[in-house]
Amino acid sequence: MAIDVESESPLVGDYENHQRGSVNHERDVHILSCAFLLIFLAYGAAQNLESTINTEADLGTISLGVLYLSFTVFSIVASLVVKKIGSKNALLLGTTGYWLFIAANLKPTWYTMIPASLYLGFAAAIIWVGQGTYLTSTAESHASDHNLHEGTVIGKFNGEFWGIFASHQVVGNLITLALLRDGTGGGSGDTTVLFIVFLCSMTLGTILMCFLSRRNAKEEASPQHSSVSFLSSVVSSSKSIISLLLDIRMLLVVPLIAYSGLQQAFVWAEFTKYLVQPKMGESGVGGAMAIYGLFDAICSLAAGRFTFGLKSITMIVSGGGIIQAVVLLWILLNHSVDYGIVGILVIAGLWGIGDGVLNTQLSALLGILYKHDLEGAFSQLKLWQSFTIALVFFFSPLISLKAMLVIMFAALCISMVAVLFLMLKVEKAFSDPDSL
Structure with missing residues (x-):
């Protein structure tokens, strides 16, 4: 599929030699x-706590639903924003939404949480499209400068990023356990200290991003052509979104993207509610999620090291899919059984492995397939992920755990078949550089 990028302001390829x-x-x-x-x-630790500390009229759960619904809507235009301001500026802008959301939790009301959630939806779309674009651009530049295989470098860089990123569940939940010692999460004084610590951590992260190198040299548009350039960018972005949705490659990847969002939301909304909390209490949620994050991080680092191209991605994704299928069937066939603390932690670890596989391999796959339209590809990634996450938050109170497990198992089977078809039927197109 040929994509006209001459009229756009791409984030990859214009990095001066x-x-x-x-x-x-x-x-x-x-x-x-x-x-x-x-x-x-x-943010991850705060998200895990939302349904237990903001319980009045389900404020926490509804806020998360609004957040991911907003995330879905703004993912449609995120690629245009990132192209206009650059990936580094998009990363910095995106941090403001997370900072505001944590600040709103210091005084959680409908007038603070809902607006903060709406804005975070926009900020999240911007930061994640910026992250995918920036990381892939960096990998491509590194491969070019050192004459390395591009797919290998993309896999390695994604493995490092997602491995370190996944460890946020470990660190964040350990901080939560240390500051909420009573395990209830209900002490206003303890939660205030917790969110102040979180704000300090976010501020340090934002400062650190300022030291990133710029990945593009943006040309300044002259005033008389600014409106024409903006209109051209809007039209070009719209065409890119439509073209991607009509591309057989993207259609085959979308089921896996949607499932990746579904399985993440399952851990946040269902696993902690129906399996962890009844057996281990609210304090145990942090411990179980720390185990989940630990295995997620280890698997992300390992999967990135073994990523070389489409075949390796397909094999790794298939392995992760089998692990999650086993866990889903285990819970589905024994959902009324008392697993015990060890059983719950084993499930958390196995689920973390599956999540680590999906995070690294989806990012690497899109980076390899859509190097000429990274912003559009990563917009699709976050659009479908956030859409399925929002659906889970809004509809999980209305359906049983068993029904959710059946839906997830069906979605997993469909996504695995689509990925295998992608490799078997369309692989030759990927090996031809002119077709990418």
Whole structure:
């Protein structure tokens, strides 16, 4: 599929050649990974607590539903915003939404949480499209500068990023356990201290992002052509979104993207509610999620190291899918059984492995397939992920755990078949550089 990028302001490919030798691409990956760790150790832990500390009229759960619904809507235009302001500026802008959301939790009301959730939906779409674009751009530049295989570098960089990122569940939940010692999450004094610590962590993460190298040299549009350029960008972005949705490759990847969002929301909304909390209490939620994050991080690092191209991605994704299918069937066939603390922690660890596989391989896959339209590809990734997450938050109170498990198992089977078909039927198109 040919994509016209001449009229756009791409984030990949316009990085000036004379600058490449002076940029330490691996350093930028380290900075990006650590910055996301500092930001999301706060947000991830806060998200896990929302349904237990903001219980009045289900304010916490509804806020998360609004957040991911907003995330879905703004994912449609996120690629245009990132193209206009650049990936580094998009990363910095995105942090403001997470900071505001945590600040709103210091005084959680409908007048603070809902507006903060709406804005975070916009900020999240911007930061994640910026992250995917920036990381893939960095990998491509590093591969070009050092004459390395591009797919291998993309896999390695994604493995490092998602491995460090996944550890936010470990760090954030351990901080939560340390500051909420009574395990109830209901003490206003304890939660105030917790969210102040989270704000400090986010501030450090934002400062760290300022040290990232710029990945594009944006041309300044002259005033008389600014409106024409903006209109051209809107039209071009719309065409890109439609073209991607009509692309057989994207259609085959979308089921896996949707499932990745579904399985993440299952852990946040269903696993902690129906399995962890009844057996281990609210304090146990942090411990179980820490185990989940630990295995997620280890698997992300390992999966990234073994990613070389489409075949390796398909094999790794299939392995992760089998693990999650086993866990789903285990819970589905024994959902009324008392698993015990060890059983729950084993499920958390196995689920973390599956999540680590999906995070690294989806990012690497889109980076390899859509190097000429990274912003559009990662917009699709976050659009479908956030849409399925929002659906789970809104509809989980209305359906049983067994029904949710059946839906997830069916979605997993469909996504695995689509990925296998992608490799078997369309692989030759990917090996031809002119077709990408």
